[in-house]
Each structure stands twice: as C-alpha cells, then as structure tokens.
Amino acid sequence: MEEQDDTILWLMAAMQGAGAEHTVVLRGNAVNYAVAGQGVPGLTVGDWKQTQAPKMDRDVLDLMEKRKIPVYVIAEDLSDRGIESGELVPGVQLLSRAALPALFADYELVSHW
Amino acid sequence: MSRKTLTIALMDPPYESENLTTAFRILDVAARRGYDINVFAYEGASGLAFIRQTPHPNPVHGKDVAEENHPTTKDQVTALLAEAEKNGGKVDWVNCGMCVDERGVNEFVPGTRRGSPADFHAFVEASDNVLVIPTK
Numbered sequence: 001m002e003e004q005d006d007t008i009l010w011l012m013a014a015m016q017g018a019g020a021e022h023t024v025v026l027r028g029n030a031v032n033y034a035v036a037g038q039g040v041p042g043l044t045v046g047d048w049k050q051t052q053a054p055k056m057d058r059d060v061l062d063l064m065e066k067r068k069i070p071v072y073v074i075a076e077d078l079s080d081r082g083i084e085s086g087e088l089v090p091g092v093q094l095l096s097r098a099a100l101p102a103l104f105a106d107y108e109l110v111s112h113w
Numbered sequence: 114m115s116r117k118t119l120t121i122a123l124m125d126p127p128y129e130s131e132n133l134t135t136a137f138r139i140l141d142v143a144a145r146r147g148y149d150i151n152v153f154a155y156e157g158a159s160g161l162a163f164i165r166q167t168p169h170p171n172p173v174h175g176k177d178v179a180e181e182n183h184p185t186t187k188d189q190v191t192a193l194l195a196e197a198e199k200n201g202g203k204v205d206w207v208n209c210g211m212c213v214d215e216r217g218v219n220e221f222v223p224g225t226r227r228g229s230p231a232d233f234h235a236f237v238e239a240s241d242n243v244l245v246i247p248t249k
Contacts, residue, residue, distance in 0.1 A: 002128055003184045004171065013173040043134055045141045045189045046196025053183045072195075 003043075004052050009059050013100065016067050023107070024063060026047060027074040034060050034073050034092045035083060045108040057089050064091045074101070116202070118149040120236040122245040127166070127186040131245050133158075139244070140193050147200035151236040152207065156249065159212035161186040162221040187222050189210075194224040207232045215229025222246075 002010075012022050016049050026033055033056040042050035063069040072095040078085065085094055095103065121140065125132045143150050153159050168183035170176060190206060199202045207228035213219040219227070237243050 004181070005173070007129075007140035010173055017172075043184065043189070045137050046144060046199070048183045048188055048192035052180075058197070084202055086208070104150075 002054070003050065004054050005059065006030075006054070007087060009033070009056075009063065012059065012069060013059075013063060013067060016069065023070045023072070023103075025072045025074065025100070025103070026092075027077050031073045031077045031083065034071065034088045036087060036089045036095070060089050060092065064089075074100075096100075115209070116147065116242045117143075117242075118151065119143050119241045120151040120153070120233075120240040122153040122155060122233060122243070123158035123161065124156045124246065124248045127160050127163075129157075130248070131181060133161070133246075136246050137189050137193070141196065142185055144193055144196040144202060144204070145200060147202040147204050149198070150197060150204045151240065152204065153209070153230075153233040153236060154207065154212075154225075155230075155233070156212050157216075160216055160218045162190045162206060162208055162225045163213075163218040163221045164222050169209045190225060191222050194222075205236075207236075210247045 009024070012024060016022065033036070036057050038057055039055070040053045042053040044050070060071055064071050070093065071091070072093045073088065075085075075094045075096050078094070121136060123133065123136055127133070140150060140152070151188045164187055166185040168178055168181065168185055170178045171181040171183070174181070194204050194206070204224070206225035208221055208225055210227045210229055213227065220228070
C-alpha cells in the first residue's frame with residue numbers, strides 16, 4: 001500500500017479511463033483491502049501531518065459502484081486470516097481457489113501484481 | 114539519564130512500502146523524546162530526502178494538488194529534523210553517496226548530508242540501539 005492508495009487498485013481505476021476493462025481478484029494479504037470500516041491513521045512527523053491517508057474500503061467500493069469493476073476475494077485467504085465474509089464491503093464476491101482457473105479462462109490477459 | 118542515541122538504517126525507496134511509514138512513526142516518537150537520531154539512507158532510501166520531489170494531483174480520487182496534499186518524503190525528513198531540534202535532540206541524516214549517484218538524486222533537503230557505509234559503522238559504534246529496516 002502506498003501513502004494514499006494501493007498502487008494497483010489505483011492503476012485499475014486510472015487505466016479504465018483509457019478504455020481498459022478489468023476484473024479484480026484480491027488474494028493473499030490483499031484480501032484485507034475489502035474489509036469494511038477499516039481506517040489508517042494519517043502519518044504525523046513533528047508539525048507535518050498527512051491529511052489524505054489511504055481508505056482501502058472506499059477504493060474497493062469505488063471500483064465496484066462507480067467504475068463497475070467486479071471485485072472478488074479468495075475465500076480461503078479470508079478464512080486463513082480470520083476474516084468473516086460479513087466483514088467485507090458489500091458487493092465483493094467470494095471465490096474459491098479451485099474456481100480461479102475457470103475465471104481466468106474468461107479473460108484474454110491475467111496480470112499478477 | 115544521558116540522552117539516548119538511536120540509529121535507523123533504511124533501504125526502501127519513497128512511495129513503495131509501508132516500511133517507511135512505520136520507520137517515520139518510530140523516528141517521530143524518537144524526535145519528540147529528544148533523542149539523538151542517526152539515519153543511514155541506503156539504496157532506494159537515498160531518495161527520501163531528494164529535494165526535487167513534487168506533489169501531484171489524484172485524478173482517480175478527483176482531487177487537485179491542494180486537495181490531494183500528497184505527502185512527500187522530503188517534507189517528512191524536514192519535519193523530523195525540526196521536531197528533533199525543537200526537543201533538544203539532533204538528527205544526522207546520511208544519504209549513501211554511491212546510491213544517490215546511481216539514482217541521480219544527489220540534491221538533498223537542508224540538514225541532511227552525503228555519506229558512506231563508513232558513517233553507518235560509526236553510527237552503530239556510537240548508538241544505544243540500532244534498527245535496520247531492510248527491503249523484503
């Protein structure tokens with residue numbers, strides 16, 4: 001995660017403006033992005049304050065609602081981390097690891113960031 | 114009790130890792146406590162104090178430069194130096210000379226300096242504690 005965004009989710013949104021069509025799969029530690037209500041306190045160094053800290057749940061919601069980009073999370077990666085599906089941003093879809101190949105088959109290109 | 118001296122070695126470049134956010138949180142606390150702080154900015158971290166960093170807007174979030182208030186690490190370094198001075202401590206921030214030459218970032222915010230691994234060795238010898246935060 002960068003200072004104000006996740007670089008790759010940001011890139012998805014930015015490339016959509018150039019005509020790219022994406023679907024997002026969050027796996028591994030990235031499943032944490034989809035947890036609703038999370039917050040990152042802005043960094044403070046002396047008198048300097050970060051006013052625009054990252055809000056990952058907002059960015060995931062933005063992908064789905066504003067940009068109509070489907071977002072999946074790997075169910076096993078959620079359970080490995082003790083995250084319940086009810087904790088996720090509404091609209092995020094669960095996907096099992098076993099179902100990934102079938103999803104990939106629907107796309108021309110798969111990018112693993 | 115004598116004033117503490119803390120050395121932190123950083124390796125991550127700006128804008129790519131939470132490691133630096135954690136490092137700056139630690140450095141901020143140390144500066145608020147008036148510690149003497151040494152920082153050895155090695156490899157990618159040698160760009161942290163690069164003075165020509167420029168904030169940018171965020172078109173994805175629909176924010177202009179002022180609204181985005183993008184954090185630059187050079188501002189964080191400058192703030193760290195000021196905070197330490199305010200509390201009676203000091204910061205010796207060394208940018209690895211070979212590293213800055215490789216990257217073309219040999220222009221630093223005032224109060225930081227060019228140095229070498231020899232500085233890091235001297236820091237280690239003179240410190241109460243040393244924390245190395247490497248890249249993964």
